[in-house]
Amino acid sequence: MRLVINEDTTFLICDEVGDVPRGADFGLYYEDTRFLSAYSLRLDGRAPVFLSARPTDSFSATHFLTNPALPGAGPAWLGIVRRRQVGRGLHEDIDITNYGLDEARFGLELGFDADFAHIFDVKGRRESGRPVPRRRGGIRLSLAEGGRSLRFELRRPTFVRRLVVNLSERPVLVGPRCRFGLSLGPRERWHLCVDFLTLDERDRGEPVYTCRSGPAFILGERRRRHQELVEQAPRLETDSYVLQQAYGRAVHDSAALCVRGEEVAGETVIAAGIPWFVALFGRDSLITAYQTLNFYPEVAGGVLRTLARHQGTKIDRRRAEEPGKILHEYRYGVTTAAYRGLPPYPYYGSVDATPLFLMVAGSLFRLTGNLEPFRELRPNLLAALEWIERFGDRDGDGYLEYIRQGRVGLENQGWKDSGDSVRFADGRLAEPPIALCEVQGYAYAARLGLAEILEALGEAEAAARLRAAAAELKEQFNRDFWLENRRFFAEALDGRKNRVDPLTSNGGQVLWTGIVDRSLAGQVAGRLIEPEFFSGWGVRTMAAGEGAYNPVSYHNGWVWPHDNSLILAGLARYGFYDGAATLAGGLLEALSFQPEFRFPELFAGYGRGEALFPVEYPTACRPQAWATGSVFLLLSTMLGLQDDTWDPPGARREAFLPPGVGRVRLAGVWTREGRVTVEAERAGNTVRRRVTAGG
Numbered sequence: 001m002r003l004v005i006n007e008d009t010t011f012l013i014c015d016e017v018g019d020v021p022r023g024a025d026f027g028l029y030y031e032d033t034r035f036l037s038a039y040s041l042r043l044d045g046r047a048p049v050f051l052s053a054r055p056t057d058s059f060s061a062t063h064f065l066t067n068p069a070l071p072g073a074g075p076a077w078l079g080i081v082r083r084r085q086v087g088r089g090l091h092e093d094i095d096i097t098n099y100g101l102d103e104a105r106f107g108l109e110l111g112f113d114a115d116f117a118h119i120f121d122v123k124g125r126r127e128s129g130r131p132v133p134r135r136r137g138g139i140r141l142s143l144a145e146g147g148r149s150l151r152f153e154l155r156r157p158t159f160v161r162r163l164v165v166n167l168s169e170r171p172v173l174v175g176p177r178c179r180f181g182l183s184l185g186p187r188e189r190w191h192l193c194v195d196f197l198t199l200d201e202r203d204r205g206e207p208v209y210t211c212r213s214g215p216a217f218i219l220g221e222r223r224r225r226h227q228e229l230v231e232q233a234p235r236l237e238t239d240s241y242v243l244q245q246a247y248g249r250a251v252h253d254s255a256a257l258c259v260r261g262e263e264v265a266g267e268t269v270i271a272a273g274i275p276w277f278v279a280l281f282g283r284d285s286l287i288t289a290y291q292t293l294n295f296y297p298e299v300a301g302g303v304l305r306t307l308a309r310h311q312g313t314k315i316d317r318r319r320a321e322e323p324g325k326i327l328h329e330y331r332y333g334v335t336t337a338a339y340r341g342l343p344p345y346p347y348y349g350s351v352d353a354t355p356l357f358l359m360v361a362g363s364l365f366r367l368t369g370n371l372e373p374f375r376e377l378r379p380n381l382l383a384a385l386e387w388i389e390r391f392g393d394r395d396g397d398g399y400l401e402y403i404r405q406g407r408v409g410l411e412n413q414g415w416k417d418s419g420d421s422v423r424f425a426d427g428r429l430a431e432p433p434i435a436l437c438e439v440q441g442y443a444y445a446a447r448l449g450l451a452e453i454l455e456a457l458g459e460a461e462a463a464a465r466l467r468a469a470a471a472e473l474k475e476q477f478n479r480d481f482w483l484e485n486r487r488f489f490a491e492a493l494d495g496r497k498n499r500v501d502p503l504t505s506n507g508g509q510v511l512w513t514g515i516v517d518r519s520l521a522g523q524v525a526g527r528l529i530e531p532e533f534f535s536g537w538g539v540r541t542m543a544a545g546e547g548a549y550n551p552v553s554y555h556n557g558w559v560w561p562h563d564n565s566l567i568l569a570g571l572a573r574y575g576f577y578d579g580a581a582t583l584a585g586g587l588l589e590a591l592s593f594q595p596e597f598r599f600p601e602l603f604a605g606y607g608r609g610e611a612l613f614p615v616e617y618p619t620a621c622r623p624q625a626w627a628t629g630s631v632f633l634l635l636s637t638m639l640g641l642q643d644d645t646w647d648p649p650g651a652r653r654e655a656f657l658p659p660g661v662g663r664v665r666l667a668g669v670w671t672r673e674g675r676v677t678v679e680a681e682r683a684g685n686t687v688r689r690r691v692t693a694g695g
Contacts, residue, residue, distance in 0.1 A: 002026075004275050004622065007059035007087040007208070008259040010198070011275045016050050017041070018063040018082040018092075022113065025122045025619075028090050029275065030198035032331050034122055035163040036090070038113035041082070044070050044106050048080055058256030060085040072105030073098070078184075089207030090196040098184035108180045110171075110194075114139065114152035114163040123276050123619065147173050160201040168193035168211065229255035234295055234668040234695065236635070240661040242588050243635075245597040250631035253598065253623035254292065258299070269306050270299065273601065273621025280330040282307055282353030283415060284625050286360050291565060291629030293363055294636045294670050300364045301373055307357060308380040310346050312387070317406045320349040320413075324387030326357045328413070343409045351392065351402040351413045354384050355442035359513075362449015362645040365456070367672060374453050381450055385466075388443055394433055398476055399493065400443050401433035414439060415563075416506070416541065416555035420548070422492055423556070425502045427547030430494040437489045438506045440477050441513030444470050445646035448514075452645045478517045487523040489516075503533065503543035505563050511570025514646035518574070521648075525576040528567060529583065536608035537590040538564040539583065544605070551605035551615075558617065561587065561599040562626035565633040572637050574648060577656040584634060585658035590614045599627040638664065639678045640689060641671060655680035655689035667695035 001016040013026045020026045020039035028036035041048060048065040055061045065080040067073055077100030084092040098104040116139065142151045148170050152163040169192055171178035182190055193211040233251045238244050259271045259278060271277065272284040285307070289300035312325035320328075320343070328350035343349070361381060365374055374381070392400040402413040411419045414436045422430040447470040455463035481489045483499060489507035490499035508528050510516050516524060527533060532543040538559035542549045551557045564587055571580040591597050593613045601624040604615035621627075636642060638661075640653040657664065657680060667677040677695035681688050 001053070003053060003055060003061050005055050005057075005059055005061050005084075005086050006256065006274045006278060007085075009278050010086045010088055010090075011278060012084070012086050012090060013275055014039075014061075016053050016063070017048055017065055018053065018061075018084070019047075027117075027122070028086070028196060028198065029119060029278075030088065031200075032119040032279070033161060033198075034117045034119065035114055035161070035198045036112065036196055037115040037117065038111065040109075040111040041080075041094070042109045042111070043067050043078075044072075045109070046070070049076070058252070059087060067106070070104075070106050072103075074100055077104050078106075085207075085209040087208030089198045091207050091209040091211075092194040092196075093211075094192040094194065095189060096182070096184070097189040098186055101186055103186070104182075104184045106182055108182055109177055111177045112150060112152075112163075112165055113176055114154075116152075116154045116161040116163075119276065141176055143173065146170060150176060150178070152176075160199075162197070162199040164195075164197035164199060166195040166197065229258060232296070234666050237663075237665040237667075238661065239663045240588070242592045242597060243661060243664070246588075246591050246599070246631050247635065249596050249598050250628050253628045254296070254632075257288075257623060257625050257628065270303060270625050272626075273624035276619065276621055277624075280306065280327075282326045282328050283350055283356060286326075286353060286356040287562060287566075288625040288629040290356075290360050290363060291562070291626065291633040293360075293367060294641045295632050297364060297367055297670050300360055304357065304361055304364070304373075304377060307353075308377055311380055311383060312348055318343055318408075319345075319347055320404075320406065320409055321346075322348070322387060322391040324354065324383035324385070325391065326350070326353040326384065328353060328410075343406060347409065349402075349404065349410045349413050351400055351436070352415065352439045352442055354387050354392065355400070355439065355446035357381075357384050358388075358446035358450050359442060359644075359646070360449075362445070362452055365449075365453050366643055366645055367670060369672065371453075371456050375457070378453075378457065381453065385446075385450055388446065392443075397497075398473055399435040400439050401435045403432035403434070403495075414506075418555050420553075421555035422494075422500060423502060423548040424500055425547055430492060430498075430500045431496070433495050434500075435493040436506060437477075437481050437491060438509040438513070440473065440481070441510040441515040444473050444477070444515040445513045445644070447473070448645045474515050474517070477515055478520060482520060488527050489524065502546040502548065503527065504546075505533075505539050505541045505560075505567065508533075508539055508567040508570065509563065511574055512566045513570075514573065514644070514648045514651075516574070516648070518648060518650075521574045522576070525571055525574065525579050528571070529579045531607065534583070534586065535559055535605055537586050537603065537614050539567055540605040542605075544607070549605075551610075554602075554617075557605035558602045559590075559605055559614075560602045560627075561590075561630040565626075565630035565637075569633060569637045569642060572640070572654075572656070573642065573651055575652060575654075577654060580637070581656050581658045584638060584656075585660065587630070587634060588658060588660065598623060599630050600624070601627050635664070635666060636669070639666060639669075639680055641669065641678065643672060655687050657682050657687050669695070 010030045012028050022038040027034040051064040053063040063082040066076045067078040069075040079097040081095045140153045148167045150165040154161045236247045257271050269280050270285040272281040285303045289303040310327050312321040325348045327346040330346040394401045410417050447466040451463040451466040491504045491506045492500040542556040548556045600616045601620035602617050640655045662682045665679045668675050677692045679690045
């Protein structure tokens with residue numbers, strides 16, 4: 001059993017008794033560095049007996065333990081409780097009570113270690129099955145405060161890392177192990193406060209939660225902030241137990257994923273996932289902002305402002321930076337920029353974050369009608385457009401393409417960014433520059449979104465030019481990317497303008513963007529629900545039977561909930577409600593198998609005939625931002641709430657309900673008319689939708 005708790009860029013991965021076992025990916029991490037790599041609690045050299053453990057908040061957990069038979073204490077005499085909170089370090093309270101009828105005598109031993117491993121080393125080793133090597137040399141252990149403070153330090157020419165362990169009681173020290181000789185009478189309780197300080201050259205001081213700083217008050221403030229985010233969410237009532245539980249879980253996970261990064265001027269941003277991606281990702285945060293738009297429109301505004309502050313201003317091939325470009329990834333750790341084999345941060349190697357930036361801006365304006373934020377963002381919006389037209393279109397053919405230019409960075413720069421994700425139907429790798437089909441849809445929708453904003457700003461001529469350019473791109477796209485023999489769109493055009501021809505979910509996402517001609521949309525929609533694509537749980541990233549298909553390939557067979565949520569939105573956008581209901585039903589069934597009814601980041605492409613439950617990815621983040629956002633987009637799509645600037649002509653707003661769902665009521669959701677209550681109820685073979693003001 002693994003427990004993960006986090007706050008902002010700090011997270012802890014421990015086992016059920018609260019220990020950090022050595023040699024795996026367990027540990028206390030802060031800003032992409034693992035500070036605490038081993039932590040153990042022993043009673044006379046023996047492990048405690050596990051009773052129960054669970055997170056009590058996103059940032060706190062409690063572990064209940066007892067003792068095995070000890071020379072000085074009978075079995076289960078001792079009640080041991082470990083309570084901890086993470087936040088710029090870790091605070092732990094250890095309470096031991098003797099519930100025996102006689103005096104209990106025993107030794108309590110705590111062991112610590114630090115390796116200061118980079119998060120990419122730890123995650124990479126776990127995925128490969130190899131242990132993380134112990135860092136040799138350079139880490140010094142020293143004592144202070146009369147033995148009540150242990151200090152691990154790694155000093156390099158460019159950075160310093162320190163783990164300081166402060167104890168409220170003085171132990172007997174043997175290296176990095178602390179021993180307390182305890183003698184407790186019946187009903188007597190012993191308490192120890194342990195603070196773990198994660199320090200660098202900036203030496204930021206104590207953790208957020210400590211005994212000295214008044215944990216009750218601070219915890220109350222933290223819980224209040226979390227609860228405010230939860231209470232802002234619209235209220236759901238439904239006869240679907242799975243949907244009700246999944247929504248409640250998603251609301252709490254959304255609050256946990258809103259982190260504060262000092263490098264982004266203190267503004268709350270969306271972390272991509274916990275634990276491995278507690279960082280700002282352009283694509284992930286923008287798609288999540290879109291998914292949750294009808295629920296948390298203020299989140300989209302914050303994402304746009306944050307990304308605008310880090311928008312590219314110059315040409316820097318190491319970072320893949322260009323003027324107007326929106327970043328791909330920004331990690332907060334100082335040493336990340338110097339990490340071997342990685343580009344410096346912020347890193348801009350994403351072909352789709354920039355058009356997504358304009359898409360979200362257009363949707364937010366359409367939803368709120370508030371022009372003021374976009375007066376301020378106008379230079380950033382125009383710079384993003386210039387990047388699309390000047391830098392993104394590398395050869396002037398009207399399409400956005402990518403190729404890695406530096407020695408490090410991503411080979412593939414769409415959302416499927418693994419090195420083997422763009423292949424022909426026979427399995428051959430496509431050669432760059434690569435023009436992905438869904439990215440052309442993003443560029444189409446981006447122009448229409450910006451056109452609406454500019455028109456509202458009084459720039460009618462510029463808006464008209466953008467709409468004309470979008471119409472031209474749509475005509476060109478439907479001609480150049482369509483595979484007549486496969487009744488689907490090519491995944492991409494390669495460097496020689498050959499159609500990269502496997503059946504992939506990229507061609508499903510284009511429905512979401514509205515770029516598909518209506519004469520072709522029905523064929524695309526039908527394909528997506530065929531058994532080669534639809535596993536029964538969701539649409540595979542690559543259809544079974546393609547040359548590179550593998551049900552456990554990251555981007556060539558796995559099912560991604562966020563990808564499916566966009567495909568679902570596209571099916572509904574073009575009026576294919578039966579297909580949308582089938583897909584939504586599969587996703588809800590997949591949710592029914594998940595712990596806490598939480599969408600995983602991805603699950604395997606095995607069909608229901610091959611696996612009786614969705615098979616998960618071993619290192620998937622829980623929660624993960626756009627997987628969490630999928631629950632929100634699933635609801636807003638079912639209720640017909642989507643209203644975007646890139647809707648195809650004649651698009652209608654209708655509600656649909658998947659099998660097993662008879663009634664949905666969402667109160668306080670945001671639409672163009674303000675906050676409303678939307679209800680959908682099945683009546684025979686039809687679904688009735690009702691919208692009332694307020695909620």
